[in-house]
Amino acid sequence: MTKYLLKRILRGLISVGIVVGVVMVLIYSCLDRTLIFANDPNYNKQKSNTKNIYQMQQWEKYGYVDYVPYADYLTELLKNGEIDEATYKKVVRIADTPERDSDMAQEYIEKFTEAYKNKGYEVVRLNAEKMGNRYKDGGKPRLYAYRNIPLVNRLGAYLSNLITIDNIHYVKEDIENRGIQFTFFDPVYGGKKFSPAIMGNGTEHKYLLYFDGNFPYIHQNLINFHLGTSYTGRQGVDVVNILGDSQGSYVYSSVTYPTGLVAESADDLHTATYVAGSLENGNAIIKRSFVDDYTNVGTHKNGLSKTGYSFTIGIISVLMSYLIAIPLGITMALKKDKLVDKLGTVYIVFIIAVPSLAYIFLFKSLGGKAGLPTTFDMENPIWLMYVLPIVSLALPAIANLMKWLRRYMIDQMNADYVKFARSGGLSEGEIFSKHILKNAIIPIVHGIPASMLGAMTGAIITERVYVVPGAGNLLTTSINSYDNGAIVGVTLFYALLSVVSVILGDVLMSMMDPRISFVTKER
DSSP, X not given: OHHHHHHHHHHHHHXXXXXXHHHHHIIIXXXXXXXXXXXXXXXXXXXXXXXXXHHHHXXXXXXXXXXXXXXXXXXXXXXXXXXXXHHHHHHSSOOSSGGGSOHHHHHHHHHHHHXXXXXXXXXXXXXXXXXXXXXXXXXXXXXXXXXXXXXXXXXXXXXXXXXXXXXXXXXXXXXXXXXXXXXXXOGGGTTOXXXXXXXXXSSSBSEXXXXXXXXXXXXXXXXXXXXXXXXXXXXXXXXXXXXHSOOSSBOOEEEEOTTSOEEEEOEEEEEEEOOTTHHHHSOHHHHHHOSSSOOEEEEOBSSOOHHHHHHHHHHHHHXXXXXXXXXXXXXXXXTTTSHHHHHHHHHHHHHHHSOHHHHHHHHHHHHHHTTOXXXXXXXXXXXXXXXXXXXXXXXXXXXXXXXXXXXXXXXXXXXXXXXXXXXXXXXXXHXXXXXXXHHHHHHHHHTHHHHHHHGGGOOHHHHHHXXXXXXXXXXXXXXXXXXXXXXXXXXXXXXXXXXXXXXXXXXXXXHHOXXXXXXXXXX
């Protein structure tokens, strides 16, 4: 069994890699890259050369190209000591046309051009037309190099960055007291409450391990998962955080900031991450609150995350489906062609025949007239707002389970081994419990993990109709806004859940029936 699981996991991971690769081909090779500007309000505001530069900057951010401005090249030479500050200032600005460049500037422009053309880059110079002391359309002369990033490199970089381990060398700048600190009394609580924590300096996260009053009570930022960065929905935020961050209204509590300032705030200091220069360049509030550059913090909110809402609704609907469908399916099989079987068949046909959107709106209307909330309200959450989405999700699942369980049981009831058992003197109750039900339930059991894990992905139509702030419409929203990083990340998330659900289904099926073995017997 262990050997089978290892093979299945390996094959699953390979399949996931192939899926991500195919999605990247579709996004980065088959689609016009200018589509990412379709919903970008800043794009049409750009003029002349600035629009070209803006395109390059965005394409680099989205992972299409490697973009190197001439100024960055000179900055690197300055850092390496190959040029001094005076030389940098003389050559960093280029003239509006090549003919007007100084001899020294021409020398470094040629070096820049040769260096990057040898690396396979295309070097572009954008000239400009002057009108008095100003450039026409605000477009200054520009010089840069760019190279399209090969798909293999992009896929490799993405997969290699899926899991990262925080360490004290994350911060490249010179900082004092780089290292790890352990404390029994977390400074967030004023240093008086017993709450062990491991804190880092030079790491990406300030808190690597800490305790708080929220389930599961112990949290860590040492090992981090990255699914891809969103650039339109929540700019610069990883899909993991989009799916996992709480939503709703701010929850305020007494917070002790690193400077000793105590204030009522929703800031979650346990999420603090490093932002170079943020303390020095920050506003008065930041300088009054923090003592170092660990200033980027999240907030406490009163709602669940996108995954939390989807999973809560989904898992309850799954449990409801199995609890209702299994006894009804068994009853239909035992009472074949009688009234209960006919009524069950009518329900199954209705659910299959009527489009899901139609009966969801039907139940929404009926539920509204009965006084149930028809939309989610994160500001004033009540448990009743879960009822209609759960019922709408459970109804088709109940019909599907009833249909297949009835079919499997009738097939088993007509099998030869059942006739043999009857001839052997076994009672109908013994035949039903020890043979028919046990064999008929096996295919149903295989789908339980998939149903439970699938709850984390949400339900697109149901969540949209009831305005559930879940994960169901994240993929469609990302596609509509050409949010490439989020598309790849959500696809990977779905693919991993699918692989895990299949493996867990096989394990659960073998546990239900010991006759099922995934071990190859030697002949």
